[in-house]
Amino acid sequence: MGxxxxxxxxxxxxxxxxxxxTVIATFFTCWCSxxxxxxxxxxxxxxxxxxxxxxxxxxxxxxxxxxxxxYGLRFxxxxxxxxxxxxxxxxxxxxxxxxxxxxxxxxxxxRGKTCIIGIGQHYDVFIGSNEYRRxxxxxxxxxxxxxxxxxxxxxxxxxxxxxxxxTIFSVNSVQEDLxxxxxxxxSVLKEIxxxxxxxxxxxSEKDSND
Numbered sequence: 001m002g003x004x005x006x007x008x009x010x011x012x013x014x015x016x017x018x019x020x021x022t023v024i025a026t027f028f029t030c031w032c033s034x035x036x037x038x039x040x041x042x043x044x045x046x047x048x049x050x051x052x053x054x055x056x057x058x059x060x061x062x063x064x065x066x067x068x069x070x071y072g073l074r075f076x077x078x079x080x081x082x083x084x085x086x087x088x089x090x091x092x093x094x095x096x097x098x099x100x101x102x103x104x105x106x107x108x109x110x111r112g113k114t115c116i117i118g119i120g121q122h123y124d125v126f127i128g129s130n131e132y133r134r135x136x137x138x139x140x141x142x143x144x145x146x147x148x149x150x151x152x153x154x155x156x157x158x159x160x161x162x163x164x165x166x167t168i169f170s171v172n173s174v175q176e177d178l179x180x181x182x183x184x185x186x187s188v189l190k191e192i193x194x195x196x197x198x199x200x201x202x203x204s205e206k207d208s209n210d
Contacts, residue, residue: 057083057149059117061158064124071133072126073160075145077117083147085114088125090143097139103128117147138162 058079065071077083090107098104103126110125117123127141141160146153 055080056152057081057117057119057147057154059083059086059145059147059154059156061145061156061160063160063162064126066124066126070126070129071162072124072128073141073158074122074124075117076122077119079149080119081149082119083117083149086117086123086145086147087112087114088123088143088145090141094139094142097135097137098128098132099135100128100131103132133162 056079057077060076060078062074062076063071064074075086075088088110095104095107098107107125107127115123128135132138140162142158144155144157146155148154
């Protein structure tokens with residue numbers, strides 16, 4: 001019997017072992033296929049999550065100081081979708097710290113109300129005038145903004161410490177510097193005008209005496 005015959009005889013005698021090895025190989029192949037498919041599904045899910053995260057409304061909160069007289073918070077939609085059912089909720093401790101009733105009442109009346117913020121647009125909420133800046137018992141502007149984007153609800157907590165923007169109040173704008181210079185020049189011109197008037201009166205009196 002040649003080598004081929006011996007090999008065939010060995011296969012016939014050990015068919016059970018071969019079947020077992022075939023089952024193990026098949027199982028291993030299926031397991032590898034499952035792991036590969038699972039990894040692909042996870043990758044697709046992550047790509048979808050990133051896509052949805054990049055293509056939704058995304059509201060950010062900024063400090064706002066308007067005309068160097070009023071300040072507040074600006075809620076900006078930096079996302080790529082319109083933000084619907086936007087609700088801004090301030091903590092009671094912050095509202096109670098506002099001594100200017102016109103602003104605290106506005107914040108109280110805003111509770112439960114919603115608005116829409118378009119792409120790249122903003123919604124301003126004023127929280128006080130310069131009187132609030134001088135309030136020694138003020139607390140940080142704290143709260144949460146809730147909104148809906150493409151049917152999914154989102155919310156963003158915010159905390160704004162006014163003291164972090166103290167340099168804004170201590171620096172004059174270009175317009176203010178120009179206005180101050182004009183006022184100083186006007187004051188000097190008034191003084192010169194008064195002196196010229198006095199000189200003219202003195203000369204007139206001297207001419208009269210002569």
